[in-house]
Amino acid sequence: MVRVLPSLHQSVRQHGHTSKLPGTQLPARMPSMQDLSLVDVLKIGQHGCFYIAKVTRGHCKGYRLVTCKLTMKTMPQKILQSEIKIMKKLGYHRNVVQLLEWNVLEEPYILIMEHVGRHNLKSFLQSNRSQLSGCRELQSKLTSAGYFISLGMEHIASRKIVHRDLAARNILVGRFPQECKIAEFSMAVDISVSGAKKQMRGSRNSCIPFRWYPPEYFTDGIYDLQGDVWAFGILLWELHSLGTSPYPGFETAKEVVINICSGYKMAAPLMCRREMYEVMEFCWTSRSEERPVFSDIARYLEDVVENDADYVKIEDCFEPNVPLGCSPPWSQSIPCQEETYMRDWMVRVNCPRGDAPRVGGSLTSLL
Template sequence: MGTYCNEGCLPGWYGNDCASQCICENNSTCDTKDGTCTCKEATCGKYCDSKCECYEEQHFVCEETTGLCRCEGSRFQADSTGYSFDIFLFAVIGIASAAIALFACLVCLAHGLRRHRQGFKTIVDTEFDSYVEELLREHPDLEEWILKRKDIKVQKEIGFGEFGRIELAELQRRDGTVTAALKSLMTKLRHYLPISYRDFCHEIACLKKLQGHPNIIYLLGIVVSGDPKYIIVEYAARGDLLNYVRELRNRGITRPEEERLLGMARDITLALQHMEENKFIHRDIACRNVLIMEDYVAKIGDFGLSRDIYETGQYCKDLWSPIHGPLPLKWTPPEFLQGGVYDTKGDIWSYGVLLWEIATLGETPFTNVPTSEMTTFFLDRQRLYQSERCTNSLYNIMLRCWQLKPIARPNARELTNELEELSRLYERFFNDIVPEQFEIEDW
């Protein structure tokens, strides 16, 4: 289903790669694309979490979205026998009494909701503040990156997720105004997870520690007070790599575009090399998390799932649990699926899947392999297929990244050298380059 033939989501999940969990209540149904709740009878509200209390015998119908009672007709009709005035009088008295009672109820309800929201906001803000305090305690120099909200002028939304959105903005700095991307976290959401606060603060720490590398997105600042909270990074004018390669699918690959893709693949290995040297693992290396700058330089731009392996020694062992949120299983190495073990060689496995995404121009991996059978699939020495447009040179690199034993996989520096060698030897990256796009060279 969908534009790119995504798998259908299981009940209760929705969105891109079915990664978002439905939060509709009272047995209501959830739209598999955007999570919109469709309420059943006698329920209403954005999440179908309120009960409608309309009197059916008086022909009132409950509005699903607002919960208001809408009149569908009147059971009593005035006639010419003298009862019209009495009915009118009773109606006026009844409406006045109902209005007074409704006003009193609304006052009480508003007071109760205000107290409830204040209490909820206090709990949420306190919890988030504790993460921020820990972050600043471990990285005191981050104080310099804290910006004022008045220095940010939001332009438009360019992406969204379950707990926030990505927005384009103008950032006012001492050296002038720069275009930036805002990654927000909304703490006022009704359904929140503490995991989102932890990952938000952890991403700030990752970007700060890896700051300065030309192939890792540059941190410009943070806003941690008020709502929403912001991570402010440089703006990638050409979007993410997944959408970029899918756009190429429609118009065919030319030699200049092939060389750009080869350069972007090499850029990512340089970022991986920098993370290896700093003892970092990312856990979500995929085309969707690679951003492309105006000059076609590729940068890794999402560290929400990354983990510093100094926290637990040489390996990061983290058994899968709903507490940790959705994991990118189709990009995850077999040693994690089997035993929860993940090190830097796990990112190399994911990088092989990223190369496959490039070679297929944005297809989704393992579309015909159930999640429950993926470990068996790998242990049986099965791998993602070689697409028609993928050259043997490129596919051989992928197969080396998909060695079952992590120690047998290349490191990031070796991958960089191999891609540079392909470029130096003028090796083909794709089999179906448009012929008329080749330039005729002199002898």
Template sequence: MVNSMLVNATGKYVSTQPTTTGTSNQSNNNLYITTAAIPFIILVVIVICVVHYKRKRKCQSITTNTKEEDYTENEDNIISRSCVQLEQLTLAPPQLPEKRFSQRRSKHSFQMSTFTVLDISLQELLKNGKRGCFYKAKLRRGNCKGHKLVTCKIIKNGVSWKKMQGEIFIMKKLGYHNNVLQLLDWNIVQEPHMLIMEYAGLGTLKTFLRTNRAQLSTNKNLQRLLALAAYYIGLGMEYIASKMIIHQDLALRNIMVIRFPQECKITEFGLARVVSNPMFRNSKKSTKSGVPLRWYPPEYFKSNTYSFPSDVWSYGILLWELQTLGCAPYPEMENVEAVVFGICSGYRMRKPSECREEIYRVMKWCWADIPEQRPSFSDIVRHLDTIVEDDNDYVRVFINEERYQMSHQTPTTNQASVLTASSAEG
């Protein structure tokens, strides 16, 4: 103890042992840093695991979507087992409180409907969709904007209020176009919720082509008729795109027919959305079960995106459906996993047997792997307009040649007798 102490100038002892305070503080700081870092590292590991798990689930949800069969099943079978029976459609009280409805109604100016299901006679099921059943219907009293016969969509249970609002808002925004099914009225206050649209008595274009396949197959003007239908549907999609609306569910089953081929009308806007940027090219879209995978483009599976060029891809699939008179796309694929893998790997469907080369070129144009290399609907309409005009010129020449041949052919016995009789009367 004495050796480690010295006397300073004041006569007090001072310790000569080295101080350890600085070293202890440094060790404590290192301990604090290590202790604080451990929870952070654990949190990072958890986040990485969660992200990996979600991505895995996402891939599984895309490739194992069993609900997709509803889009490719024979529509006759779907109609025969409709989930909504006419006699079961009875009036029910509103699901939502009146206060909540009035707040939401003011946002998009939704008026109270003057019609309920009791005012409508549902006569025939036209289409069983994912979110609703389409019926041929007749109003029991009065008319709806001049229409006595209407198409009535009964919305299925499980469709959210927001989805119903969105579909009505988009159809109101579209207004009237010759190739878009017009919304006349709606009732989403009382169950069953319903939309009232203009009458499309021939049902869906898919059902129309399948039902009349035998007759159409022997029609010498079939390719001209199909080109006209494609042209008018293209006009409808050009109009929809001009309103900054992406459809997201374009397929033959969602085209209603009033008069073939001139009045083929686009419907089913349950997945549609409005975008505000005219230069819009790409937007994230959450993966959901039940989307029509056979009509969706590769960018949806690769980066979970859907944009205006994605609707163009679906239009190319619709052209293929038209040319096969209602066949399901990718018939050579055994399951949905094979379809998704094929689309992402660059596989494209072969030209249908009776399809013209110029129409198949439009399909392949729509199926460009890079979205920016696909045409706009205005480009498609201009291209199809040229094809339709050439067809009309061919028909006019063909008719004129037939008339010329008839006027110069030798009269048959019956014709000669008619001519003799007419001359005698003269």
């Protein structure tokens, strides 16, 4: 049962003051659980539970249906303070969940965000697996979903924020594939502030999503912006395997970590298009400085999405009961040459007229 929080005025009457997190400005009116009716569970996370909730009293910046995060009683105030500051800094982006209001008077703390949908990406893929498997446009839809998530991550990285928990379970889904929004910033770090490097170095005793973490974290305890790129590659694998947990062949954390540090890479999911698996492979480059940046990933995926919209296989235009042999000879697919897709794209975009490729975290450094 959810504990009901007092309103701001009740707290003032009882204690003679309002408590708040240091450095966190309170909204004009603090929302309480009395203002909300919890409708359904979206996800249960390491640092809190996400719910769909109705605003039953007052208003929440025009929203009647919202996403509500109730944090665990063990959540340190410092972590919650950081999460609020980071979400406020991110502002609005169509592929990042927007923070509306919050209550930091007492436990359980409440974060109220915009309503997106009734699923996180992992549960959406798993519950709709049979329907998605039969969709003729599945690969295009999965590519589009990856593109929109990359746009959100490009925005987050541009604000000097490292997410550190990028996974399908932390993507909220409305209309698929275009409405995929990145959520859960309880582990995020703002690397533009002083002392951020210490936060980026992991503690051996901290609880981390090890299946999404890069090898440099396990060897050197470092997780920076390029660590999010590695995690994005894992997320793409989750997406194209329709919600399968990463490294399905390994049962224990020790097996996963040893294989990651030894250079093991997961094989392409069944029916995954070659362009997308190449993106995964680039994200999983062992040397972090040689991984692509999110701006390059977003530009490449944008080209793939536009190409899907501009071209169609001729056989897809015929009725299913028409034999494929009745199609004109020019409708037959032509085998693709090797070394195309991402490599050729980067050469065309970044190396016009024989110019030298860009370096410093760009995809071209891998060519």
